[in-house]
Amino acid sequence: MSNQNIKLAKYAGFCYGVKRAVETAKKIKLDNPEKNIYILGELIHNMDVINELDSLGIKTIYEIPEKGDGICIIRSHGEPPEVFEKVKNAGFELVDLTCPDVKKVQQKAIELAQNDYFVIIVGKSNHPEVIAIKANAELYSSNVAVATSVDELKSIEDSIKAHRKVGIVVQTTQMVSTLNDIVGYINTIAKEVLIHNTICNSTAMRQKEAQEMAKDSDLMVVVGSKKSANTTHLAEILNNCTKTVHIENDKELNSDIFKNAQNIGITAGASTPEKIINNVVNKIKGGK
Amino acid sequence: MSNQNIKLAKYAGFCYGVKRAVETAKKIKLDNPEKNIYILGELIHNMDVINELDSLGIKTIYEIPEKGDGICIIRSHGEPPEVFEKVKNAGFELVDLTCPDVKKVQQKAIELAQNDYFVIIVGKSNHPEVIAIKANAELYSSNVAVATSVDELKSIEDSIKAHRKVGIVVQTTQMVSTLNDIVGYINTIAKEVLIHNTICNSTAMRQKEAQEMAKDSDLMVVVGSKKSANTTHLAEILNNCTKTVHIENDKELNSDIFKNAQNIGITAGASTPEKIINNVVNKIKGGK
Numbered sequence: 001m002s003n004q005n006i007k008l009a010k011y012a013g014f015c016y017g018v019k020r021a022v023e024t025a026k027k028i029k030l031d032n033p034e035k036n037i038y039i040l041g042e043l044i045h046n047m048d049v050i051n052e053l054d055s056l057g058i059k060t061i062y063e064i065p066e067k068g069d070g071i072c073i074i075r076s077h078g079e080p081p082e083v084f085e086k087v088k089n090a091g092f093e094l095v096d097l098t099c100p101d102v103k104k105v106q107q108k109a110i111e112l113a114q115n116d117y118f119v120i121i122v123g124k125s126n127h128p129e130v131i132a133i134k135a136n137a138e139l140y141s142s143n144v145a146v147a148t149s150v151d152e153l154k155s156i157e158d159s160i161k162a163h164r165k166v167g168i169v170v171q172t173t174q175m176v177s178t179l180n181d182i183v184g185y186i187n188t189i190a191k192e193v194l195i196h197n198t199i200c201n202s203t204a205m206r207q208k209e210a211q212e213m214a215k216d217s218d219l220m221v222v223v224g225s226k227k228s229a230n231t232t233h234l235a236e237i238l239n240n241c242t243k244t245v246h247i248e249n250d251k252e253l254n255s256d257i258f259k260n261a262q263n264i265g266i267t268a269g270a271s272t273p274e275k276i277i278n279n280v281v282n283k284i285k286g287g288k
Numbered sequence: 289m290s291n292q293n294i295k296l297a298k299y300a301g302f303c304y305g306v307k308r309a310v311e312t313a314k315k316i317k318l319d320n321p322e323k324n325i326y327i328l329g330e331l332i333h334n335m336d337v338i339n340e341l342d343s344l345g346i347k348t349i350y351e352i353p354e355k356g357d358g359i360c361i362i363r364s365h366g367e368p369p370e371v372f373e374k375v376k377n378a379g380f381e382l383v384d385l386t387c388p389d390v391k392k393v394q395q396k397a398i399e400l401a402q403n404d405y406f407v408i409i410v411g412k413s414n415h416p417e418v419i420a421i422k423a424n425a426e427l428y429s430s431n432v433a434v435a436t437s438v439d440e441l442k443s444i445e446d447s448i449k450a451h452r453k454v455g456i457v458v459q460t461t462q463m464v465s466t467l468n469d470i471v472g473y474i475n476t477i478a479k480e481v482l483i484h485n486t487i488c489n490s491t492a493m494r495q496k497e498a499q500e501m502a503k504d505s506d507l508m509v510v511v512g513s514k515k516s517a518n519t520t521h522l523a524e525i526l527n528n529c530t531k532t533v534h535i536e537n538d539k540e541l542n543s544d545i546f547k548n549a550q551n552i553g554i555t556a557g558a559s560t561p562e563k564i565i566n567n568v569v570n571k572i573k574g575g576k
Contacts, residue, residue, distance in 0.1 A: 180472040187471065187485050188464050195471075195481040 004258075006284055009267035011209050012223070013277050015202035017099030018044050018270050021076040022053075024097055028071060029058050036070025040087065041128060043075045044271035045225040068092045077128040078102045080135030101200040102129055105169050106136040108196040112167030113141035117194060118160050120153070120186070121146045122179050123171030127229060130171050148178050150185040157189060166190040172200040173230030173270065175207070175237060202270060203230055207237055210267045214241035219261035221253075222246045223280050224269030231269025238267075250279040258284055292546075294572055297555035299497050300511070301565050303490035305387030306332050306558050309364040310341075312385055316359060317346050324358025328375065329416060331363050332559035333513040356380045365416040366390045368423030389488040390417055393457050394424040396484040400455030401429035405482060406448050408441070408474070409434045410467050411459030415517060418459050436466050438473040445477060454478040460488040461518030461558065463495070463525060490558060491518055495525055498555045502529035507549035509541075510534045511568050512557030519557025526555075538567040546572055 014022070021043055029037050037058045042050055050060055064072075064086045072092035074084070076099040087094050098106075112119045119137045123130035125146040137144045143163060147153050153160065160166060166186050170179050176199060186193050214220050220238045224231030225248055235246035245257055258264055264284060268277045302310070309331055317325050325346045330338055338348055352360075352374045360380035362372070364387040375382050386394075400407045407425045411418035413434040425432045431451060435441050441448065448454060454474050458467050464487060474481050502508050508526045512519030513536055523534035533545055546552055552572060556565045 176476055179475055180468075183471055183475065183483075184468040187467055187483065191485055193481075193483040193485065195475065195483070197475050197479055197481070 004261070005263045006281065007213060007217070007263075007265050008277070008281055009206070009209050009213060009265065011202065011206040012266065012268040013270070013272050013274055015200070015206075015270035017076045017101060017200075017202070021073075021097045021099070022049065024095075025053060025058050025073055026056060028073070028095060029056055032071065036068075037073070038068070038070065038092070039073045039075055040064065040079065040083070041075055041077070043073075045228040045231075046271050046273060046276075048276065049271075049273055064090055066090060071095055073097055075128075076102065078106060078132035079128075080132050081139065082135065098132075099172070099200075101172050101198070101202075102132075105129075105172060105196075105198040106133050108198060109133050109137040109144075109169045110140055112169065112194065112196075113137040113139075113144065115167075116141075117165045117167030118163035118190075119144040120166060120168045120182065121171065122148060122168060122174050122182055124148055124229065127171060133169065133171070147182060148174070150181060153182070153185065160186070161189050164190055165192045165194070167194045167196070169196045170198045171229075172198060173203045173233060174199055175233050176204075206230075206267065206270070207234060210234060210238055210265070211241055213265035213267070214238050214244075217242055217261075217263045217265035219258055219264045220244040221258070221264065221266045221280065221284070222268065223266065223277050224248065224272040228269045228271050231272065234267060234269060247280070249276050250283045253280060253283055292549070293551045294569065295501060295505070295551075295553050296565070296569055297494070297497050297501060297553065299490070299494040300554065300556040301558070301560050301562055303488070303494075303558040305364045305389060305488075305490070309361075309385045309387070310337065312383075313341060313346050313361055314344060316361070316383060317344055320359060324356075325361070326356070326358065326380070327361045327363055328352065328367065328371070329363050329365070331361075333516040334559050334561060334564075336564065337559075337561055352378055354378060359383055361385055363416075364390065366394060366420035367416075368420050369427065370423070386420075387460070387488075389460050389486070389490075390420075393417075393460060393484075393486040394421050396486060397421050397425040397432075397457045398428060400457065400482065400484075401425040401427075401432065403455075404429075405431075405453045405455030406451040406478075407432045408454060408456045408470065409459065410436060410456060410462055410470055412436055412517065415459060421457065421459070435470060436462070438469060441470070441473065448474070449477050452478055453480045453482070455482045455484070457484045458486045459517075460486060461491045461521060462487055463521050464492075494518075494555065494558070495522060498522060498526055498553070499529055501553035501555070502526050502532075505530055505549075505551045505553035507546055507552045508532040509546070509552060509554045509568065509572070510556065511554065511565050512536065512560040516557045516559050519560065522555060522557060535568070537564050538571045541568060541571050
């Protein structure tokens with residue numbers, strides 16, 4: 001279609017924490033060519049990147065062996081303190097690439113627990129980042145809960161009420177609307193609520209920019225893994241603004257989707273490599 | 289209409305703070321029959337009560353004279369610190385009947401100001417209670433704002449953002465939904481938000497009970513002054529649940545309103561005297 005306006009978001013793709021983790025992992029291998037290098041869990045939700053790292057000799061492992069040698073990298077999501085111990089006890093040299101923004105959430109959760117707040121972590125309980133935040137807070141208090149909806153907190157309403165002081169932290173890639181739903185409920189049952197809005201700037205800027213773009217677009221294309229929480233949230237937010245498609249890569253891009261669109265905005269999650277984004281942009285520009 | 293169910297709320301009428309103020313004012317006059325007794329401002333939003341106090345020799349004054357004698361009562365809403373000074377400087381003996389729940393809001397606002405929070409008071413800026421809370425916080429900080437809507441804060445968004453730490457207190461008879469609107473907005477612009485939900489228990493219980501009653505009622509009757517903030521909020525909340533009428537007294541009660549209702553719930557604001565509530569109940573029961 002002629003005269004189509006195609007705009008790529010400034011904040012599309014790798015965030016600071018992911019960029020840092022991928023680059024540092026590569027540098028570690030370069031500096032230590034003779035050593036085994038492992039990453040515990042997928043560094044990011046993208047198989048292209050995992051495979052590229054693998055080809056460079058940086059192996060992804062999903063369990064900590066009883067005995068190991070070489071370097072084991074803690075990925076940007078962070079890990080519970082006991083995992084750090086296990087990695088060291090197995091004989092690995094540990095390199096911690098937990099994102100500094102995620103470290104801040106862990107620190108705030110610990111502070112809240114130490115100061116006798118009932119700690120609520122806004123996030124999905126099976127998200128690796130959330131598991132690590134929770135484990136850190138639980139070193140100091142047993143009053144720690146995880147939720148992305150009010151329903152998940154109803155069963156512990158009495159124990160929250162008894163506590164009176166509630167502290168809230170947020171998994172870095174959550175939506176502020178999810179935080180607000182939880183706070184709205186907590187305000188009806190607690191007298192003091194201390195919120196640390198730890199949604200990271202990268203996520204906040206990415207979501208804000210995409211929403212601005214959606215105002216002038218009749219189609220928004222979100223590129224990234226469907227397993228990635230931040231990419232899925234982005235698509236969810238945009239769906240409320242304009243027609244939105246969420247694709248993992250250019251192969252999923254059907255020309256029927258975009259041929260009738262005049263103004264197309266493209267954005268991508270924090271774990272989407274530049275190459276994949278560029279392929280999508282080129283395919284849309286090519287109109288194929 | 290036969291088989292009509294008429295239910296009066298347990299938490300209808302005078303709250304603890306109002307009861308305390310009215311009773312203490314009367315006791316002061318009894319104990320000091322020879323002294324002039326003044327109340328600065330209307331003790332509660334009800335002319336029957338003001339007139340009754342007047343007939344007992346407890347005069348309502350709206351300004352502080354330059355010179356005075358006798359006892360001057362500070363009403364349950366509280367007053368700014370400079371008013372306390374003026375009353376004493378005029379020569380009055382001061383009796384402070386500020387509601388203990390209101391004193392708590394003032395104290396929390398002061399603490400927030402002292403601890404470098406940008407202080408937001410959720411309430412109407414011309415409400416006497418809010419004026420006193422604000423004046424107290426402003427002794428310690430110039431970063432104090434009052435709002436019941438997000439629009440009122442938009443013009444100071446930059447200065448709130450620059451502050452990062454925001455502390456929120458709530459005028460005792462506000463609605464939690466108003467608090468939640470403000471917090472939802474603040475969460476998008478501040479990293480740390482400390483909420484003291486200072487809506488008083490009396491207001492919270494009254495609103496909660498009335499909402500429960502509304503579920504089983506095809507008509508809710510709210511009795512109390514239309515100048516009273518807590519009574520107006522009560523009617524507003526109930527309007528979202530079922531058919532609701534807000535009347536000042538039984539004279540406003542038109543039998544057309546209630547003759548077709550099967551289940552009628554009656555509640556009343558914190559400044560509504562028992563006699564007025566009883567007149568309404570009796571008129572509805574009488575079906576006139």
